[in-house]
Amino acid sequence: MSEFLDLELQDGIRMPWNVIPGTKQETVNCVIPVSAIYTPLKPISDIPVLPYSPLRCRMCRSILNPFSIVDYVAKIWVCSFCFQRNQFPQHYSSISENNLPAELFPQYTTVEYISSTETGPIVPPVFIFVVDTCMIEEEIGYLKSALAQAVELLPDNSLVGFITFGTYVQVHELGFGLLPKSYVFKGTKEVTKEQILEQMCFFAGKKMPTTGVIAGTRDGLSSESISRFLLPASECEFVLNSVIEEIQKDPWPVPADQRASRCTGAALSVAANLLGVCVPGSGARIMAFVGGPSTEGPGPIVSKSLSEPIRSHKDLDKDSAPLYDKAVKFYDQIAKQLVHQGHVLDLFACAVDQVGVAEMKVAIEKTGGIVVLAESFGHSVFKDSLLRIFQSTDDNLGLSFNGILEINCSKDVKVQGIIGPCSSLEKSFVFRHCYWSRKH
Ligand SMILES: [Zn+2]
The missing domain is CATH 2.30.30.380 (Zn-finger domain of Sec23/24)
Known part of the structure; x- marks a missing residue:
């Protein structure tokens, strides 16, 4: 047994069986199937690092x-x-x-x-903050101070983007130093990549290619057009702090018998598309800070009318939550897009009420994101969890983004599947881990 423990230390592999069955009958007799638990990036003290391609x-x-x-x-x-x-x-x-x-x-x-x-050139990690503004002033105050603290801890080279949402989605242009400037999208509709490219002037003054998928600088997007929205943390500290300082409660009036108009789905789709346009295939995470249920646009979990109660566990059990399936389908779409782009969705849901984690979880699970649930943005569970992500001496925060796991095996072995924080890339034996961490 000790030799297998040594191998585990060396390779990060543990197997319930260390002998592979030789016949079909032996395979059938195995109550526990032959499998391997693999720890990618297991800290191995003297792992050889070879400065060339395999x-x-x-x-x-x-x-x-x-x-x-x-x-x-x-x-x-x-x-x-x-x-x-x-x-x-x-x-x-x-x-x-x-x-x-x-x-x-x-x-x-x-x-x-x-x-x-x-691998191509090493791209710094990208963080895009997506912040709900349909909250009472007190909650907004707590969130602002937590965000300001987190921004202080961002690695200098990491790229940062900032989106706020309520009735509308606002993408803040951090690269426009003189005045606060933002692009506004309606919360009622899903925003496509093409609309992002067009409405956010990515091809200002130039003709946009009419065919093909446009993704990143490789496909003709100038780095200046990208750096309006995604800027190195060291260059946009001042603007970022003033954007956070100026966050205000969604200004649109909410009738007494209604819920706030919160377009979480539209905001996340804008964030996913913005990343897809600017930095596809590089390590990026969307960090969503949500203070209540989505009621507007794609993927709502409850209607705006307060006379309609939010779906309960019982409703979900009995399949009688009318908006549930549609919302899950929407977030599944977002999940697929993010996996394809190699990006992660994290959710910080802080509210006494439900925010719809049951509907959103598919997008978080498939991308290997983090969920933090607390009653308030002032709660230490939220504040400490957020800071913990950014507290690191390492420029990449001890995180590894956008990993691809490829399994090769001989003819006699057939891979049945994989369990863990990863999604299939729809090729046999190729899976993407959008997020690996040495910390967790
Ligand atoms: Zn071969």
Whole structure:
């Protein structure tokens, strides 16, 4: 047993069975199925870090590893998964039994590669705050002070965006230093990517391409147009603080017999689309601060009329919550979009009333986000949890964003599925973890 514990320390893998059944009958007899618990980014003290790209099998894309069979004379390696023979590239020509590349050392069963060619340039983490304003003044005050504290702790290089919402969605232009400026979207309707591109002047003065998906600087978006909304924290501290300072209760009057008009769904779809337009495929998280139920636009959980009570556990059990399925469907759509973009949704829901976590949770779970529930934004559960995310000495806050887990196995092994904070990328054995953390 101790040898398996040593392996766990080295590779972050634990298996209920350390022997794989050899026959079909043996497989059937296994009450607990053969599985592996894998801890990505497990802190391993002397993990080798190799400053180049991994060598992949030309057939199955598996990586050269200590179990591969190597012919040092012919300079060929045999893939241990599909038995394909692969020629070593030129820069491996000096390989010999006494001159092994690190990835072939028998003890290096887990290694890390730092490769700029496979991953592209390293993009700093992106945080986009989505803040509800349909709250009483006291709650807004608590939230403002918590946000101001969190902003202080943002890593200097991280990019920050800021959205507020109530009856309307407001995207604040942090790169416009002189006056507070924002783009306003109706809360009643879902906003598409195309509308974001057009209405937020991403192609001002230039012709917008009529075909294809536009995503990031690669597709013709100028970095100036992006940096109006997503700015390095070190450059927008002053503007960000004044935007937070100026947050006010949603100014639209609420009749006495109605709930506030809160367009949570529209605001989240604006945030998801803005990230999709500006920084797809890079580590970003939407941090939503919500103080009540969504009543307006896409994915409401209750109508505005106070005469209609909010759905209860019983209603959900009996399938008699009329808005539930539609709202779940909407958030499932958001989840798919965020997973595709590699982005995370976190929810800080602080209210005595329900805010609709049951409907929204699909988007948080699939992206590996965090949920914090408290009765008030003044409660220490909320304040401490928010600060804890940002308290770190590391520039990336000890977080790893946008991970992709690819599983290669030999013909005799069939992967049945995966459990954990990840979503399928709809290719066999490829899953995305939008969020891994060494902290949790
Ligand atoms: Zn192979």
